[in-house]
Amino acid sequence: MSALTSLLRKPEKLFIVLLLILFPAGFIFHNIPFTRNIILGMTDTFILFVNSIVFYFLWKNAGSKKLLIWCVLAFLITFMLEYLGVETGNVFGDYYYGETMLLQLGNVPVVIGFNWVILIMATYTISLKLKINRWIAPIIGSLLIVVFDYVMEPVAMYHDYWQWIDGTVPLQNYIAWFVISLFFSYFLTIFRINPDSRVLRIYFFIQLGFFLLFRIEMLIR
Numbered sequence: 338m339s340a341l342t343s344l345l346r347k348p349e350k351l352f353i354v355l356l357l358i359l360f361p362a363g364f365i366f367h368n369i370p371f372t373r374n375i376i377l378g379m380t381d382t383f384i385l386f387v388n389s390i391v392f393y394f395l396w397k398n399a400g401s402k403k404l405l406i407w408c409v410l411a412f413l414i415t416f417m418l419e420y421l422g423v424e425t426g427n428v429f430g431d432y433y434y435g436e437t438m439l440l441q442l443g444n445v446p447v448v449i450g451f452n453w454v455i456l457i458m459a460t461y462t463i464s465l466k467l468k469i470n471r472w473i474a475p476i477i478g479s480l481l482i483v484v485f486d487y488v489m490e491p492v493a494m495y496h497d498y499w500q501w502i503d504g505t506v507p508l509q510n511y512i513a514w515f516v517i518s519l520f521f522s523y524f525l526t527i528f529r530i531n532p533d534s535r536v537l538r539i540y541f542f543i544q545l546g547f548f549l550l551f552r553i554e555m556l557i558r
Contacts, residue, residue, distance in 0.1 A: 349394055353539055356387070360547045367496070368554075377496060381438045385448045387540070388455050395458070395534040403530050408454050411521050416450030418517065429514075430507035435497030453517070456482055458532040459541035461522045465531065466538070475522030482518045483511050485545055492551040 363383075366372040396404075420443050422428035438446035457478070464478035465471070490506045493499055501507070525532070 349536055352390060352394065352536060356540060356543050359387075360543050361550075364547060364550050367551075377437050378439065380496075380498070381440050381446050381448045384452060385440075388448070388451050391455060391534075391536055391540050394536040395532055399531060399533050401530070403528050404532055407521070407524060407528070407530055411454045411457065412450040415453035415517065415521075416445065416447075418513075419445045419449050422513075426502075429510040431502035432499050432510075433502075434499045437497045438499075455537070456485065456541070457518050457521050458525075458534075459537045460485070460518065461525055462531065462533055463538050463541065465533075471526055475519055475526055478522050479515045479518040483515050485541075485548075486511065486514045488545060488552055489548045491555060492548050495551070495555065 363376060366376045392408075418428050422430075423433055423444050426432070434441065434444060434446055438448070440447045460478035460481040461475065462478075463481060464474040467474070467477065469477065490510075494501065494504075524530075
């Protein structure tokens with residue numbers, strides 16, 4: 338009881354524990370026929386909910402006017418790039434979003450821009466923890482985000498988050514992820530914005546582990 342009381346007094350730790358329960362549970366429910374469609378239908382709502390709480394803890398720890406401006410611009414620009422990508426195929430390659438993501442605007446899930454913001458900040462702050470030169474950190478963070486996307490892509494297609502026209506993820510996609518992340522990460526560096534948050538970093542690795550589980554499952558299936 339004392340351990341639970343202590344946990345309740347530390348909302349960040351409580352939220353991390355909740356994430357460590359929800360994501361493995363989500364993996365299990367994705368693989369149960371009875372619950373699979375229900376879980377898939379909740380995907381973007383769940384991502385929006387969790388991202389919002391992660392952002393709350395981030396803001397509580399490192400909120401600033403500069404960070405807010407960066408987040409708004411990063412959200413709007415990445416969402417616009419996703420829209421152009423879907424419409425033209427000139428940004429990431431030829432792809433389209435599936436029906437799993439229900440809340441869409443212009444055939445792009447509303448949560449996608451928010452996800453870009455969270456991922457870029459997470460990989461950037463993880464790279465800073467390596468105690469390397471602050472001008473090198475954005476490169477490391479951008480490489481990490483490409484690794485994340487590489488792990489995620491087959492899982493995203495399997496669950497119909499999005500689909501590539503020819504069923505193959507083009508090199509162009511990974512280059513675009515790297516360039517976009519690098520661009521926004523350098524703005525964090527230039528304006529000395531450090532979105533430091535333990536919740537943010539742990540959330541990134543929990544997501545990565547979640548997609549890794551599916552990749553392993555897909556390999557052995």
